[in-house]
Amino acid sequence: MVGNPVLSNPNDIDNALSSDNLVSLSPRSGGNRLIWDMRYPGFKSFEGMVLYSSPNVGPKVAPGKYNIKMTYNDQILQKEFEIVKDPRVKISQADYEDQLEFLINVRDEVSKS
Incomplete structure (x- = not known):
């Protein structure tokens, strides 16, 4: 997971620097x-969409190592950090990743409709 950008489609690395993925x-x-x-x-x-009890937020990332890169003028700050899993929850890393993949697929299917 190290160095993987958080993308709207995690399988599309070519899309990493598109305007949809930059803040x-x-x-x-x-x-x-920045939080x-x-x-x-x-x-x-889409216009007219009704959200009954769930806000439009994507799934949380799986535990693992991530990188952040911040640029201001000619200054670049890059930092690696780790999101650790809750020790009270007895779920394997593979289960976290499977859950994330499922939720990303659901999100993408909703986006198509």
Whole structure:
């Protein structure tokens, strides 16, 4: 998982740098911060869509190592970090990854409709 970008389609590495997967911020003087909710993008919504009890958020990422890359002017900050699994939950890494794949597929099917 090291170095894999969080994409709207995790199997499409060629799409990693498309505008759909980049987040642009407008920094101001003073302290700035970015908070990531550890989720993939949600499904594509459309006008008139009704969400009864679930907001349009994507599935959470599986535990593992990830990289973040932040660029400002000519400065680049790159950092590796790890999302650890909750030790109280007895699920294997493979189960996390299977669950994520299933939820990404569901999200993509909803986006097609």
